[in-house]
Amino acid sequence: MESILKITNLTVSYAAGFGRKKLAVDNLNLEVAKGEIFGLLGPNGAGKTTVIKAIIGLLYPQGGEISLFGSTPPTVVDRGKIGYLPEVSTYYWFLTPEELLKMYGKICRMDKSELLQRIDYVLNLVDLTNEKKQLIRTFSKGMQQRLGLAQALLHNPEFLVLDEPFSGLDPIGRVKVRKVLKELKKENKTILLSSHELSEAELICDHICVMNNGKILKTGAMEELIGEKGQESLERYFLSVIGGGA
Numbered sequence: 665m666e667s668i669l670k671i672t673n674l675t676v677s678y679a680a681g682f683g684r685k686k687l688a689v690d691n692l693n694l695e696v697a698k699g700e701i702f703g704l705l706g707p708n709g710a711g712k713t714t715v716i717k718a719i720i721g722l723l724y725p726q727g728g729e730i731s732l733f734g735s736t737p738p739t740v741v742d743r744g745k746i747g748y749l750p751e752v753s754t755y756y757w758f759l760t761p762e763e764l765l766k767m768y769g770k771i772c773r774m775d776k777s778e779l780l781q782r783i784d785y786v787l788n789l790v791d792l793t794n795e796k797k798q799l800i801r802t803f804s805k806g807m808q809q810r811l812g813l814a815q816a817l818l819h820n821p822e823f824l825v826l827d828e829p830f831s832g833l834d835p836i837g838r839v840k841v842r843k844v845l846k847e848l849k850k851e852n853k854t855i856l857l858s859s860h861e862l863s864e865a866e867l868i869c870d871h872i873c874v875m876n877n878g879k880i881l882k883t884g885a886m887e888e889l890i891g892e893k894g895q896e897s898l899e900r901y902f903l904s905v906i907g908g909g910a
């Protein structure tokens with residue numbers, strides 16, 4: 665198995681005021697293999713976004729190691745092979761998708777003609793071709809979310825790290841994004857996503873881990889895990905692991 669991401673003993677805590685600390689990720693271990701879709705699942709506050717930010721390099725962990733594409737710690741070149749969809753995307757409202765993506769492409773130092781082709785390609789992929797020249801401030805939440813996915817895919821990254829990719833999408837939008845992720849998997853891209861949409865995660869993830877309070881409670885192949893507890897759906901499995909709900 666070729667490993668794209670390996671996290672060893674990751675520990676992250678935040679300053680929580682009055683000199684106190686909040687342990688958000690507690691000695692966490694996780695591995696993502698090339699070509700798979702890996703789902704990071706857990707209730708609100710479990711630590712999913714914190715793990716993702718540590719992978720991207722947006723925060724500095726107090727302990728542990730992160731290895732990307734086999735290098736520890738990851739280099740700028742390694743991190744450049746990641747496409748990242750943040751949990752909350754903020755855009756310049758006065759730009760159009762085309763202008764925004766041109767700006768991101770320039771930041772990534774993409775070749776100009778390649779950039780123009782990629783802009784058309786990714787906007788088509790997320791079904792925003794007709795809105796290419798429309799101001800982003802007129803976009804609905806779901807359109808903004810799909811634009812976020814387009815920017816994550818712009819530089820044709822090897823590894824997609826998507827924080828809640830289905831958030832704010834209607835059923836049609838969810839189907840579209842699911843199709844895009846399946847296409848990427850066919851291209852042998854690797855995807856790590858966090859999600860509360862367990863029915864979506866069930867349809868696309870090869871491997872999952874269920875985390876809570878900064879720790880992984882369960883990890884493994886989707887089918888094996890659901891079968892292990894004799895549950896008929898990921899949602900029921902999730903609730904049985906977390907110990908909540910029906």
Ligand SMILES: Nc1ncnc2c1ncn2[C@@H]1O[C@H](COP(=O)(O)OP(=O)(O)OP(=O)(O)O)[C@@H](O)[C@H]1O
Pocket residue numbers: 678679680686687688706707708709710711712713714715751
């Ligand atoms: N900047 C911060 N400062 C202090 N505490 C934080 C900060 N960001 C997150 N936390 C805390 O760390 C814990 C993990 O938060 P995180 O955002 O990683 O959870 P999550 O699993 O992504 O939740 P959600 O499903 O709501 O997005 C929570 O208890 C949260 O309150």
Ligand SMILES: [Mg+2]
Pocket residue numbers: 712713714751827
């Ligand atoms: Mg989060």
